[in-house]
Amino acid sequence: MDESDLLQSCAQRLGSPLDGRERRQLEGWWKGKREEAALLADKLMARGESAWTEEILKHRAHRHPWYEELAHDVSLEAFAAFLLENRAFPAFLPLVERALEAQISEEGRAAVIRNINDEQVPVPHTELMRRMMGAIKARVGDGIHLESFPSLVDRTLVFYYGYYCDSWHLIGSLYATEAMAQYRMSCMGQGLRRLGFQPADLEFIDVHLNCDDDHASDWSDGVVRPSIGLNPDLRAPIAQGIASCLETSARYLDDLSLRARKAGASS
Numbered sequence: 001m002d003e004s005d006l007l008q009s010c011a012q013r014l015g016s017p018l019d020g021r022e023r024r025q026l027e028g029w030w031k032g033k034r035e036e037a038a039l040l041a042d043k044l045m046a047r048g049e050s051a052w053t054e055e056i057l058k059h060r061a062h063r064h065p066w067y068e069e070l071a072h073d074v075s076l077e078a079f080a081a082f083l084l085e086n087r088a089f090p091a092f093l094p095l096v097e098r099a100l101e102a103q104i105s106e107e108g109r110a111a112v113i114r115n116i117n118d119e120q121v122p123v124p125h126t127e128l129m130r131r132m133m134g135a136i137k138a139r140v141g142d143g144i145h146l147e148s149f150p151s152l153v154d155r156t157l158v159f160y161y162g163y164y165c166d167s168w169h170l171i172g173s174l175y176a177t178e179a180m181a182q183y184r185m186s187c188m189g190q191g192l193r194r195l196g197f198q199p200a201d202l203e204f205i206d207v208h209l210n211c212d213d214d215h216a217s218d219w220s221d222g223v224v225r226p227s228i229g230l231n232p233d234l235r236a237p238i239a240q241g242i243a244s245c246l247e248t249s250a251r252y253l254d255d256l257s258l259r260a261r262k263a264g265a266s267s
Contacts, residue, residue: 003029003153010160011088018164030161033154037243044239049228052242053220056179061250066257067187076195078260080140083133085147089156091126093119095163099174102167103223104230111222115215121207128204135201136192147259151252158244168227168234172241175219182216185209 006029009022018026040059044052056062070079096115103109119125162170189205199206228235 003150003157004148007088007153007157007160010157010164011090014090014094014163023164026157026161027165029157030165033158033244033248034240037240037247040243040247041236041239044242045235049220049224049235049238052175052224052239053179053216056176056242056246059246059250061246061253062180063183064250064253064257066253066260067184069257069260071187071190071194074191074260076136076140077144078263079191079195080136080144081146082256083136084144085149085152086156090159090163093126095159095170095174098163098167099171099223102171103227105223105226107226108223111218114222115218118215125204125207128207132192132201132204135197139195139197149252149255151248151255155248155252158241158248162241166237166241168237169241169244171219171223171227172238172243173245174241175216175224175238176242176245178216178219181208 006022006025010018010026013022017023040055044055047055070082074082093116096112096119100109100112100116103112158173159170162168162173185205185208189202189209192202192205224238228238
């Protein structure tokens with residue numbers, strides 16, 4: 001089974017355990033990728049968790065040029081391909097529910113429950129995402145060319161590794177994702193409005209722009225710091241989850257920008 005097949009197995013089994021062979025393969029994948037994020041993880045460990053949000057926001061994955069391209073330049077077809085190629089990315093709610101199972105502090109449990117509850121307001125966010133994707137698919141039609149970058153597989157397997165194998169690694173990746181979400185969502189909303197999508201189609205983005213700052217602080221102040229205070233051994237897997245999320249995301253976004261430049265050069 002190659003890594004693309006492993007990704008599909010992880011996606012299909014979300015909510016159920018992997019079989020032994022698949023879990024061993026996922027653990028083996030992480031051993032191979034761990035070194036790629038080791039320098040950043042070591043830096044996070046050295047600085048301490050009070051500086052982690054600053055380090056996340058300084059990382060090139062945060063304000064990557066791809067998001068400016070989405071806001072100002074990317075065509076409807078390229079925008080749709082970007083979203084549709086991420087179809088194996090795990091739904092957010094099961095990830096947060098797994099994070100809830102791992103909590104060891106009352107502060108952490110309360111923070112994650114707030115996050116879960118927010119996922120239902122004003123309606124379940126999966127419905128808002130479905131509405132947005134339906135509007136995009138209706139506009140772009142059939143026949144759009146989709147790719148599966150190896151970097152996209154890695155970027156997505158980071159979350160499945162955390163979900164299936166190490167909840168505190170997952171918590172680090174969720175923390176990094178929420179810290180970067182405000183800028184990314186803003187650029188995506190700007191790009192979709194530029195392409196003519198209506199406010200009703202973009203409610204998923206607007207809702208997240210209103211709550212993601214609070215979610216980021218919930219992860220840092222409500223989950224990460226109290227948990228490490230109770231168990232300092234959690235510092236390492238959380239830092240590794242942050243680092244692997246950032247590094248794989250940056251490499252994937254590099255590939256998206258490169259594809260867009262090549263498409264522009266050939267047109």
